[in-house]
Amino acid sequence: MKALLVSLFLLPLAALAQAPVIQISGANFRPLPLAVPAPVTVDDGGKKASAEFDETLMFDLRASGIFQVLDRAGFTADPKEGVTAGSINFSRWADVGAESLVKVQLGAEGGTLRGELRLFNVGTSREDFKVSHATPTAETRQLAHFLADALYRHLTRESSPFLSRITFVRKSGQNRDVWVADWDGANARAVTSGGINLLPALGPNGTVAFTSYRRGRPDLFIQPAGGEAKPLENSGQMATGISFSPDGKRIAYALAEGESTQLYVANADGSSPKRITETPYGINSSPAWSPDGKRLAFVSNRGGSPQIYVMNADGSSARRLTFQGNYNQTPDWSPRGDLIAFTARDERNAFDLFTVNADTGKITRLTQDQGNNEEPVFSPNGRLILFTSTRDGAPRLYVMTADGNNQLPLPMEKVSGLTPDWAQ
Amino acid sequence: MTLHPAVSQSMLAARPSRLGLFLGVSIAGHGLLLVFGLLYSYVTSGPRVDPNPPVIKATLVRQGKPRDQKLLPRKEELPPPPKEVKAPPAPPTQAPRPPEKLAVPVPGVKPEPKPAPQKGDTSAEDRRKRLFGAFDKTSKKAPDEELEGAEDGDPSGDSATAEGERYYALLSTQVRRNYNVADTIPEAERMYLKAQVKMRLGRAGEVLEASLSNASGNDQFDAAVVAAVKKASPFSPPPDHLRDPLQKHGVVLEFRP
Secondary structure, three states: OHHHHHHHHHHHHHHHHOOOEEEEOOOEEEOEEEEOOOOEEOOHHHHHHHHHHHHHHHHHHHHOOOEEEOOHHHOOOOOOOOOOHHHOOHHHHHHOOOOEEEEEEEEEEOOEEEEEEEEEEOOOOEEEEEEEEEEEHHHHHHHHHHHHHHHHHHHHOOOOOOOOEEEEEEEEOOEEEEEEEEOOOOOOEEOOOOOEEEEEEEOHHHOEEEEEOOOOOOEEEEEOOOOOOEEOOOOOOEEEEEEEOOOOOEEEEEEEEOOEEEEEEEEOOOOOOEEOOOOOOOEEEEEEEOOOOOEEEEEEOOOOOOEEEEEEOOOOOOEEOOOOOOOEEEEEEOOOOOEEEEEEEOOOOOEEEEEEEOOOOOEEEOOOOOOOEEEEEEOOOOOEEEEEEOOOOOOEEEEEEOOOOOOEEOOOOOOOOEEEEEEO | OOOOHHHHOOOOOOOOOOHHHHHHHHHHHHHHHHHHHHHHHHHHHOOOOOOOOOOOOOOOOOOOOOOOOOOOOOOOOOOOOOOOOOOOOOOHHHOOOOOOOOOOOOOOOOOOOOOOOOOOOOOHHHHHHHHHHHHHHHHHHHHHHOOOOOOOOOOOOOOHHHHHHHHHHHHHHHHHHOOEEEOOOOHHHHOOOOEEEEEEEOOOOOEEEEEEEEOOOOHHHHHHHHHHHHHHOOOOOOOHHHHHHHHHOOEEEEEOO
């Protein structure tokens, strides 16, 4: 009884002493303010590689869309500051608005370039992450991509786009050649030499497929990494728009037959082709696989104007997805599954990029009032979109986040880039 | 044998009492009520539902010709940047003139005339005073802005509870304005994040202590919520009845994305 009385007396007191809890939600998600001072070099070899390394790393971080890389001009920290937590004056970095700080140290030994990247939390003055890697001196850019990728993985637990590859078509005179490059357009190498080669797609193990006029009519060719391009069997009259399924085992493409163009699905080597659309006099083209490989988005004019449709990979259950605009084309399905990006001509006759939600059909505009923007393709992790834009004159490759923010040109010297594709 | 009536009415005469029984029944009854209350609350409590309100996005449509629904959407012009966030005004009712002289200014109390800032006069205490002085000036505009958001309030709103909650709502609004979280946090992880920050407030609304009392497990998120509290400070001075509890026990802010 005594205990009961005591507890009866004390309970309200305990309740009074407890602090009230206020719930707060609705966070404003935004890129992480990140300070990245120039790399610290420990020797001449490191100094030599520093500029190229820095340029590569900075583009990766800036274009990633998840960082707000702060302008170095505003930095107030001592340029000779060290790279360990004990030697860093974190209040200087907090003053310029940085929430995280990346420090890189570069050094070269013989023909090997070694880089060490550290991530610090400015708020806690603590080192959160450290990674080091070495590459041959000639592969400075790869070292930067590798370290940026490790940082990205640490923070997001997702693979970054920094180690992925892109393919695109480059004009030179009358020729159109297929090129393959690192994600930032560097290390570009031609896959074809001369003639008209179009609409490239990246497949598994470095395979590139494209449409080529080398036999006088548009045929599909598949070129394994380091091998010769081989034409696909049964290429019909005019084959275009090849697309590899996410597992790389199947391909989808469009074949012109008489007055219509129909879609086909076949094994990756072109065997066992199966027609999956049946629209007499209609055009079906630009197939794009869903990330689970069970569905395809494509363009069809069966409703009168080119619109985006989706159907099962066996051709069943086709349904129209876009009802706005009268010229919608070049769909690409996000690896996250929710969105399909496409090019549309709006009422001002400008080509711009949009996404449509594959389930709800809701359309969102990504580009506006900046030249023509076409041919969107998602990064392998679905966070970025690569596209061509004429905002600076000739069509060049640009990258932006999947919601249309942070639009940046790839750092390629004023060279054209058309119909890109992107793969890990 | 019968007692004399005078004896039977005497206060001094011992007679059998039922007080013990009454007390026993009373305690047992209260005990039963307590047990019943506890049982009832246990049975009816069920799983706690977090009443996080869904995000409501509201836009006011312009007057004009409606856009053809068959046309593709256009991006809206960006709205003008939001005004600089100022500390919310303090309700005038919460600031009766305290008889004693306070070290820090509170609304309603005229700030002491400050000497013009002089070079070299930069001790921490001076800077703090100046900051609160400036803050106090902004709170003088309170009467105009006081009406904002009062629709859901109680018109007579002078009870302690209502005032306390109102102050907590002010805290929450001010923190939410600074609640910025890095995009680097994976989307799959966002729905599970929950962190608590314990905060103690001084008499003038300054943050005496803000520390993570319950971490989310994600360093970035934890850092962001602590930063949100620090950026949101100083707050407006707490009303009288909350000053002591906020100073001694503080308040816990529970953050979810």
